[in-house]
Amino acid sequence: MFSWFERRLNPYPETAPKQPPKGLFAFCWHYTRPAWPWLLVLGLCSMLIALGEVLLYQFLGNIVDWLSHADPQTFLSSEGLRLMLMSGLVLIALPIIGAIHSLTMHQVLAGNFPMIARWQMHRFLLRHSMSFFANEFAGRVATKVMQTSLSIREAVIKIIDVFVYASSFFVSMLVLVIAVDWRLVLPLVAWIVIYIVILSLFIPRLRKLSSEQADARSLMTGRITDSYTNIGTVKLFSHAGREEAYAQAGMNGFLDTVHRQMRQITLLNIWVDINNALALFAVGACGIGFWLSGSVSVGSVAVAIGLAMRINGMSQWIMWEVAALFEAIGTVYDGMSMMTRSHEVVDAEDAKPLVATRGAIRFDDIRFHYGKAGKGLIEGLALDIAAGEKIGLVGRSGAGKTTLMNLLLRFYDLEGGRITVDGQDIAKVTQDSLRQAIGVVTQDTALLHRSIRDNIAYGRPEASDAEIIDAAKRANAWDFIEGLTDLQGRNGLDAHVGERGVKLSGGQRQRVAIARVFLKDAPILILDEATSALDSEVEAAIQENLFALMQGKTVIAIAHRLSTLTEMDRLIVLDHGRIVETGTHDALVRQAGLYADLWSRQSGGFLTEDDGTAEAAQ
Structure with missing residues (x-):
């Protein structure tokens, strides 16, 4: 009853x-x-x-x-x-x-x-x-x-x-x-x-x-x-x-x-x-x-x-x-x-799913200020990224690199211009389909307070355990996952990682995040300081797998350590929301411009202080 x-x-x-x-x-x-x-x-x-x-x-x-x-x-x-x-x-x-x-x-x-x-x-x-x-x-x-x-x-x-x-x-x-x-x-x-x-x-x-x-x-x-x-x-x-x-x-x-x-x-x-x-x-x-x-x-x-x-x-x-x-x-x-607050970013009434088979990206005269009148962050930026091209974004802190990625992911709406993926305006497709077509690994990785399996499978929920384990191995994460045990006695893939992944080290969290993107296998890949939390030995081991993951994908990489970007097809140098230089690493060094200046002031591969002002790239 x-x-x-x-x-x-x-x-x-x-x-x-x-x-x-x-x-x-x-x-x-x-x-x-x-x-x-x-x-x-x-x-x-x-x-x-x-x-x-x-x-x-x-x-x-x-x-x-x-x-x-x-x-x-x-x-x-x-x-x-x-x-x-x-x-x-x-x-x-x-x-x-x-x-x-x-x-x-x-x-x-x-x-x-x-x-x-x-x-x-x-x-x-x-x-x-x-x-x-x-x-x-x-x-x-x-x-x-x-x-x-x-x-x-x-x-x-x-x-x-x-x-x-x-x-x-x-x-x-x-x-x-x-x-x-x-x-x-x-x-x-x-x-x-x-x-x-x-x-x-x-x-x-x-x-x-x-x-x-x-x-x-x-x-x-x-x-x-x-x-x-x-x-x-x-x-x-x-x-x-x-x-x-x-x-x-x-x-x-x-x-x-x-x-x-x-x-x-x-x-x-x-x-x-x-x-x-x-x-x-x-x-x-x-x-x-x-x-x-x-x-x-x-x-x-x-x-x-x-x-x-x-x-x-x-x-x-x-x-x-x-x-x-x-x-x-x-x-x-x-x-x-x-x-009762309105959604700031909403799908258009006639929004259709994004069909991203190639991954070509175009920023068409875009403008964005975070709603702050007179405080321009990105103003009139235009950039074409060919399908399968691998580019690196370079610039000082606040140059607009991460903002550019947030706009591509449509976390915010543009104030002017448009962004297209394979010729489709991202403002006219569904947000879910847009983000399903983009794999992202960020510097500050926060995991869900769930099992390792759930966290990796977040990239593709229908994936089998065999596919999850394969992704973990490709991210050099399987060795530590096998030995995990949480307070409830759950082991391996069943072990829970704690709120925001607090039970794992920064490097372990990053490798789980990378495994998640391996499993997602999206046509567009964003690496925002993807290996910054890893020690040199683990980074070297993963770097080869990352390059394997990049094959056939459009890649946008952001890194403080400029040496990690030297193998990119093209580097885009930003300054105050504008593209000031573009070209390969060798070509930009020879130009003796902003990139060459940033490169020359690196110590151990990182941007250092100049005249008392930290110039680390975002």
Whole structure:
């Protein structure tokens, strides 16, 4: 039975993720739409339960009146039918409705509903540009996904379940008391009006504080996560104390919002208690007064006082639910600021998959400034790279080499000009197909916190173990992979590498990354300091395999160590985002230009300082 209900709602909708709207209702509805039929069932059950409880109070009044006047000899014969109906309500109807309510709440919605939001948010965020993630803490992004998805569930379910129940109960309660004696309803109406006024005064404050608290919680979590993510740097510089202070500042900010929120909740609690006490006293006093005058029965007084005691308890529950609701709404508002941001780099509406059979690349009068007006990085650059050509990019730090590669990968959109691969404008093809056609090995290799197999197979997920092992051998990685064992006792390809590959040395991570690109076997290859983390012996062993990998591919290589680029077909020298020289290594040395100057100032194959200024190429 449980499994049947758990399968009623698909937690992973297949529809492509879309940018959510910015209004609170529209934002929540964006993630609620798949669950609305079951939310309707939940609301209907809540309403029926509320009506059933009010009927029980009416039955209580009837019982009191019956027992006050009825003859025990004829009681069952005269009231038997109504007793049976109420028995059916108590023993059959309410338990069945309660069971359906519980199954809907806990089996259908509790897990699946927030997972729908979490799944759609995660898929949408994954498609953001590199600049989005460069400007956000990874921990902050993850926290907002988790918090916002849960808060949408809490807000929607509380509105549908709690407030449908409460409104149904209060309306039917007022109708019942009016039927008994309209004068008894006056204290209850006064209580409701005062209660609404109290909530209207405190709710906006709690909503504002909840939003501040959600943001402070995300900041606190992001700071803590940042310390753990960069634990190597923290240890290297012995800055545990500084990290404690950094995290404590975030914790203090969060704690301040908690204290301010709790002050408001305490004041709200005090005022609600006073209102409840006055309402209970007024209903009891009026009921007894009306009974003394003979205008109402004992049962009517019992119903009125019983309902007053019930709403006394309900008001506390509603107060906490309202506080929780607006805490959830505050968290949703906070999450909306991130979740509703537009993607900076998107596929064109008619984008088609890139068909890259040769790998010819053309930069056609491109312009890019990272959005900084007047601060040109690449301005009017034109470059043709023939299919199968192997070029090296050379230049000082900041010359634009890595930016050029990021533009080719379409991590950013051009501000002018275009880039084509085999004659196809990369702005008009799908991003996934573009990047599938390009293999990249960077200097700073971060591996996924998964097994060695998963990390290498990331280049081609359908690859067999034999193909993965072959790629590892070609990257000179198999020898150390065979001897790996993680803390859970997993060996070889099954061993996990830790977050960002922290359990491996820099050279080992680089060789795994190179194996991944061997396996991918893309027609275009980018080597951005691909062997910089390797020692000379391992680099020499891999260099031959890299040249084998380059065969038949278009290669763009960036290296600080210029000696590694001397075998390229052509070198492109960049300076301030412009091509200033082009040619083979020997030809450029003879020109006695910028490249010759960089080459002459190398010591041990690296660019060195000149007149106190580091001139290392990026």
